[in-house]
Amino acid sequence: MEKEQIIKLQRKANDFREETLDMCIDAGTGHVTSSFSCAEILTSLYSGNILKYKSDEPKWDKRDRFILSKGQASPILYVTLANAGFFPKDWLNTFCKKEAKFGVHLQNTVPGVEYSTGSLGHGLGLGAGVTLRAKIDKKNYHTFVLLGDAELQEGSNWESAMFASSYNLNNLTAIVDRNGYGVLGATEDIVKLNPLEKKFRSFGWDVKTIDGHSIKEFYEATNNFRDYKRGKPLVIIAETVKGKGIKSWENKALVHGMAPKGEDAIKLKGELKKYSSRGEYE
Numbered sequence: 001m002e003k004e005q006i007i008k009l010q011r012k013a014n015d016f017r018e019e020t021l022d023m024c025i026d027a028g029t030g031h032v033t034s035s036f037s038c039a040e041i042l043t044s045l046y047s048g049n050i051l052k053y054k055s056d057e058p059k060w061d062k063r064d065r066f067i068l069s070k071g072q073a074s075p076i077l078y079v080t081l082a083n084a085g086f087f088p089k090d091w092l093n094t095f096c097k098k099e100a101k102f103g104v105h106l107q108n109t110v111p112g113v114e115y116s117t118g119s120l121g122h123g124l125g126l127g128a129g130v131t132l133r134a135k136i137d138k139k140n141y142h143t144f145v146l147l148g149d150a151e152l153q154e155g156s157n158w159e160s161a162m163f164a165s166s167y168n169l170n171n172l173t174a175i176v177d178r179n180g181y182g183v184l185g186a187t188e189d190i191v192k193l194n195p196l197e198k199k200f201r202s203f204g205w206d207v208k209t210i211d212g213h214s215i216k217e218f219y220e221a222t223n224n225f226r227d228y229k230r231g232k233p234l235v236i237i238a239e240t241v242k243g244k245g246i247k248s249w250e251n252k253a254l255v256h257g258m259a260p261k262g263e264d265a266i267k268l269k270g271e272l273k274k275y276s277s278r279g280e281y282e
Contacts, residue, residue: 005048006215013043013215014276016083017245019092020076021272024259027096029104031257033243033250035076037179037212038146041238042080044218045144052141055085058111064141065130067114069123070148070177071106072257078102078110086112104257121154123147124174128164131172131233142226146175150182153191158203164233165204172233173225174205177212179242185253200235212238245275 017039024030045051045066054060068077075095082089087101087110094100102110105118115126127145134141151157164172178196180186187193200207210217221236243249246268260268 001216001219009043009048009215010040011276012047012083013039014245014272016043016076016079018269018272018276019079019083021246021259021269023079023092023095024075025261025265025269026093028259028261029096029257030075030259031072031104032075032246032259033181033252033255034070034073034148034179034257036244036246037240037242038070038073038177038238039076039244040213040215041146041175041177041218042076044215044222046080046084048215048219050219050222051144053084053112055081055112058086062139062141065114065127065143067117067123067127067130067143067145068106069117069127069145070120070151071117071123072104072120072148073146073177074102074104074106074118077106077113081110081112084112086110120148120151121156123151124157124160124164127172127174128160128167128169131164131169132167134171135167135169140226142171142173144173144175146177148182149176149178149180149193149196150187150190152176152193152196153182153187161200161203161205161233168231169233170230173222174233174235176235176237177240178237179212179240179251181242181251181253181256183254183256196237200237204232206230206232206234207237208234209237209239212240213244246271247275 052064108116131143197207208221
């Protein structure tokens with residue numbers, strides 16, 4: 001990918017962060033930090049010609065399937081889908097209000113959303129089922145599942161990981177948003193996940209670890225994913241920063257699910273504007 005394209009997508013990811021923050025401030029709720037850690041991932045998938053979809057035909061049979069297992073990051077997915085043309089952008093102004101089309105946790109009544117999520121630990125199982133069905137029906141679409149790292153502390157994910165490798169689901173790519181934090185603190189202080197690469201390999205997966213805020217590295221990790229003749233599912237461990245772009249909220253416990261208010265909102269918007277003004281990820 002050319003540097004100009006990378007810079008363009010990075011700026012778009014930062015625009016999505018700003019739109020997400022504004023939407024959550026206006027609503028007085030929303031998972032800002034969980035959304036910000038996966039901004040580059042969603043931007044690359046939907047705006048970087050990785051996912052195959054038709055925004056004017058959300059249930060197009062040949063579409064790739066994207067499942068947001070970490071459903072609490074719904075705000076930035078709503079922003080991403082609106083910018084991709086799945087629904088009018090003015091819907092974002094109603095987020096979590098009486099007349100809203102959508103609330104805090106992800107719901108499949110929204111055009112472009114495959115499944116309602118937010119009860120964590122189920123997305124990978126859904127993805128495994130979808131990909132197995134594709135193989136049975138001889139369909140060529142690919143399925144991506146974006147997982148939060150803290151939800152990997154739930155056993156249902158590892159049951160799904162065993163299932164996916166047992167059936168050689170090479171049409172499945174899991175992406176772990178490895179921001180290192182759950183609601184109450186660092187994952188390694190609660191239930192240790194490391195060595196995460198070795199765990200997935202022992203469950204029969206191919207593994208790639210990248211900087212999850214690097215558009216370039218994400219593209220390299222997904223390069224030729226349709227033509228790669230591996231016999232295993234792939235997991236991309238994307239090392240990210242929770243709250244990326246708002247310095248005072250980065251890697252901070254107990255702001256999960258919060259939107260800033262009053263003077264705090266003004267301060268955080270200023271921090272994000274300063275980060276976004278650089279344009280290119282550094």
